[in-house]
Amino acid sequence: MVFLCKKVAVVGAGSWGSVLANILVMNGKEVKIWSRRQAQVDELNQEHTNKAYLSNVRLSKKLIASSNLEEVLHDAELVLLAVPTKAMREIAHRVGLLIEAMDLHPIIVHASKGLELDTHKRISEIISEEIPQEYAAGIVALSGPSHAEEVAQHDLTLITAASSNLEAAKSVQRIFMNSYFRVYTNRDIIGVELGAAFKNIIALGAGALNGLGYGDDAKAALMTRGLAEIARLGIALGADPLTFIGLSGVGDLIVTCTSVHSRNWRAGNQLGKGMKVEDVVNNMGMVIEGLTTVKAAYELAKDRKIEMPITEAIYQVVYQGEEIKTAIADLMMREGKSEEETF
Ligand SMILES: NC(=O)c1ccc[n+]([C@@H]2O[C@H](COP(=O)([O-])OP(=O)(O)OC[C@H]3O[C@@H](n4cnc5c(N)ncnc54)[C@H](O)[C@@H]3O)[C@@H](O)[C@H]2O)c1
Numbered sequence: 001m002v003f004l005c006k007k008v009a010v011v012g013a014g015s016w017g018s019v020l021a022n023i024l025v026m027n028g029k030e031v032k033i034w035s036r037r038q039a040q041v042d043e044l045n046q047e048h049t050n051k052a053y054l055s056n057v058r059l060s061k062k063l064i065a066s067s068n069l070e071e072v073l074h075d076a077e078l079v080l081l082a083v084p085t086k087a088m089r090e091i092a093h094r095v096g097l098l099i100e101a102m103d104l105h106p107i108i109v110h111a112s113k114g115l116e117l118d119t120h121k122r123i124s125e126i127i128s129e130e131i132p133q134e135y136a137a138g139i140v141a142l143s144g145p146s147h148a149e150e151v152a153q154h155d156l157t158l159i160t161a162a163s164s165n166l167e168a169a170k171s172v173q174r175i176f177m178n179s180y181f182r183v184y185t186n187r188d189i190i191g192v193e194l195g196a197a198f199k200n201i202i203a204l205g206a207g208a209l210n211g212l213g214y215g216d217d218a219k220a221a222l223m224t225r226g227l228a229e230i231a232r233l234g235i236a237l238g239a240d241p242l243t244f245i246g247l248s249g250v251g252d253l254i255v256t257c258t259s260v261h262s263r264n265w266r267a268g269n270q271l272g273k274g275m276k277v278e279d280v281v282n283n284m285g286m287v288i289e290g291l292t293t294v295k296a297a298y299e300l301a302k303d304r305k306i307e308m309p310i311t312e313a314i315y316q317v318v319y320q321g322e323e324i325k326t327a328i329a330d331l332m333m334r335e336g337k338s339e340e341e342t343f
Pocket residue numbers: 012013014015016017035036053082083084085086087091111112113114146147148149285286287289
């Protein structure tokens with residue numbers, strides 16, 4: 001049975017949370033959005049903009065913002081979590097306590113892309129540990145090639161609603177779909193979340209190649225071998241190999257490695273031009289998920305004895321201060337391999 005909902009709570013008012021909230025308003029939902037910062041709430045309610053995250057975008061007047069999480073969650077039938085991975089556990093915990101106290105029974109959806117640093121857990125695993133257990137199996141991950149800047153302009157976007165609970169995924173598909181935002185379902189939430197998290201690492205590399213002046217051959221090679229190693233670790237962690245040729249796999253890898261909108265690509269580009277990691281982070285003012293996910297992926301790969309040379313090289317650059325040119329030279333001069341032994 002497909003669930004129809006009217007009231008939506010969006011938790012996280014960065015670029016992605018704001019644009020997804022706006023889609024749902026356009027789709028006829030009553031949407032409230034939570035931000036921890038009152039100045040941002042006031043801007044959203046009075047100016048209908050969110051300039052720090054989305055320049056030149058006007059959001060719907062019907063989108064209501066609040067810094068009171070309880071008020072935002074009131075009567076919510078769908079809760080969308082769209083905060084950076086590092087904030088997810090704390091936010092999910094607060095949401096979990098409130099939905100239990102308020103006796104709510106919403107579909108829980110998240111739109112974030114990363115792995116938790118210390119535990120290496122996926123986003124839906126983090127959330128399921130922090131909310132009442134009756135919701136855990138129905139968590140939906142919304143993921144795929146999608147930049148807030150383009151979706152805000154109603155550019156055509158196709159993404160995936162992934163959940164081990166197919167009915168929950170179908171409900172999310174129906175709630176979000178419109179003429180410019182097409183949603184597929186997928187039961188392989190493991191593969192979808194891992195593809196989403198790992199592509200950010202490869203995008204850092206693609207940006208770095210650009211910053212150093214390398215061309216299209218290098219970019220294509222990085223994306224191809226990057227996909228191979230992403231899939232290798234993903235399969236070891238329980239993903240369906242076919243998921244990596246879907247929207248959340250190669251689709252998101254392509255857009256993040258080629259779009260000037262990508263924060264991960266832009267961060268890599270700045271690193272390639274010689275900027276220091278701390279300066280890149282300070283300059284961006286928005287989340288660069290790949291910088292933390294690369295550490296989690298590197299540690300997972302070591303633990304599982306999975307070969308991930310590109311991830312390892314980017315880890316060495318970001319966390320060990322290795323020169324990017326040295327890392328590239330080392331990658332190029334690894335012993336010769338057979339492409340047939342990728343998996
Ligand atoms: N921007 C996109 O186009 C896009 C597209 C798809 C997925 N995503 C994913 O969505 C997630 C959110 O990204 P974004 O682009 O909206 O980020 P952003 O940097 O634009 O905004 C992050 C928001 O989270 C808030 N925040 C940060 N730390 C917080 C904390 N500790 N507690 C509460 N709130 C906190 C910030 O104030 C801000 O409102 C990321 O995982 C990202 O990979 C982004």
